[in-house]
Amino acid sequence: MGSRSRARARAQASQPSTQQPLSGQRLAEQAAPPNGRERAQLPRSVRIAAAVEAVEALALLTGSVLAGIATISGHSYQRASGVAITIIGIATAIALALVARAVRAGRRWSRTPAMLTQIFAGIVAIYLIQSGRLDWGVPTILVAIVGLAALLTPASIEVLTPGRVRKS
Numbered sequence: 001m002g003s004r005s006r007a008r009a010r011a012q013a014s015q016p017s018t019q020q021p022l023s024g025q026r027l028a029e030q031a032a033p034p035n036g037r038e039r040a041q042l043p044r045s046v047r048i049a050a051a052v053e054a055v056e057a058l059a060l061l062t063g064s065v066l067a068g069i070a071t072i073s074g075h076s077y078q079r080a081s082g083v084a085i086t087i088i089g090i091a092t093a094i095a096l097a098l099v100a101r102a103v104r105a106g107r108r109w110s111r112t113p114a115m116l117t118q119i120f121a122g123i124v125a126i127y128l129i130q131s132g133r134l135d136w137g138v139p140t141i142l143v144a145i146v147g148l149a150a151l152l153t154p155a156s157i158e159v160l161t162p163g164r165v166r167k168s
Contacts, residue, residue, distance in 0.1 A: 042106055043155035052147035053100035053114050056121060057093045064089025103160070111151060111160040118148040 064086050071082030096117060102110035121144035128137030150156060 045150045045153040045156045046159050049147055049150035050100050050104035052143055053096060053103055057096035057100055060089055061093035064093060106159050115151050118144045
């Protein structure tokens, strides 16, 4: 870098900028999740999405416990696969519960796993309906549709994707 370039860089650095940089505190305030009082004011759609995710976590936990009971009582096709399904199901139920908690807290990262959960639940529901299990498939698809619709409302998008540029 030549002497003129250095002089120009020093001159630009010493001039006051027209934009005020954000202080550390203001950056932290923008990135921080809502506190307790703000959380109570979350839109209804966000609360519904969190409730749907929690219901799905509870249903998966229940199914996993029942699979574990079937494995222990010898009704599983293979004992090793029954144990694996039970462990994977319980771990997934815990993960879904954490996502539900994050949606309820308005965490930005929670929207994608919550949406993927609803899409996957819809796929499973379609499979259940096609295989004649209407008693399981219809409620599952209804819950998935409600969850996906709640996540796609403008109010939910605003809360779960802050800083998103609005189109005019």
